[in-house]
Amino acid sequence: MSRSVDYYFAPQSPWTYLGHQRFCDIARASGAAVRVLPIDLGGKVFPISGGLPVGKRAPQRQAYRLVELQRYSEFLHAPLNLKPKYFPVNGDDAARLIVAVDLHDGTEAALKITGAILAAVWAQERHIDDEKVLAELLAEQGLNPARLEQSHSQAAHERYDANTQQAIDAGVFGAPSYVIDGEIFWGQDRLGFVERKLGRA
Numbered sequence: 001m002s003r004s005v006d007y008y009f010a011p012q013s014p015w016t017y018l019g020h021q022r023f024c025d026i027a028r029a030s031g032a033a034v035r036v037l038p039i040d041l042g043g044k045v046f047p048i049s050g051g052l053p054v055g056k057r058a059p060q061r062q063a064y065r066l067v068e069l070q071r072y073s074e075f076l077h078a079p080l081n082l083k084p085k086y087f088p089v090n091g092d093d094a095a096r097l098i099v100a101v102d103l104h105d106g107t108e109a110a111l112k113i114t115g116a117i118l119a120a121v122w123a124q125e126r127h128i129d130d131e132k133v134l135a136e137l138l139a140e141q142g143l144n145p146a147r148l149e150q151s152h153s154q155a156a157h158e159r160y161d162a163n164t165q166q167a168i169d170a171g172v173f174g175a176p177s178y179v180i181d182g183e184i185f186w187g188q189d190r191l192g193f194v195e196r197k198l199g200r201a
Helices: 014-030 041-049 059-076 092-105 107-122 131-140 146-150 154-170 188-199
Strands: 004-009 033-038 177-180 183-186
Touching: 004 014, 004 154, 014 059, 014 107, 014 188, 033 092, 033 107, 033 154, 041 154, 092 107, 092 131, 092 146, 092 154, 107 131, 131 146, 177 188, 183 188
Parallel strands: 004 033
Antiparallel strands: 004 177, 177 183
């Protein structure tokens, strides 16, 4: 019996960007079902879990974050701007767009637009809090432009809020987090453990 993975992330997270394609490949190879769950990490999860936005972290933590991002970017051969033009950036509209795509087009399409949004921030220096950019990303992925309007619907807002509350209830505190059978794997550097867990399904 195949397992399912609850995939919690923020669409502006560099660590989610670095792990996204590898996670998709692992899930596909294992036959695992994926629940695509963008969450309000900075606005709702951090305040109750002790997390801090990058700019409010201690200087040594901020400096080491850049070192690690550079290391992983080089190790994974993943293009990444350490200080992109549009970061920090509000990810709520992008998250609700992912939700709308998931609601109307399903998991694979949601994973596809998620990857495009992450790359837009970290590899292409595009502004994901701009509706024009989100519309361009939809078009580039061959997805229905109506999804942008649908991302403002009550259904999309409620699902985004529900995702966030589900993350809090599950004990999630950072992104990306992969939850399998109630077990949390935090960070793209835990994907080896995710793969082994799914391999035992």
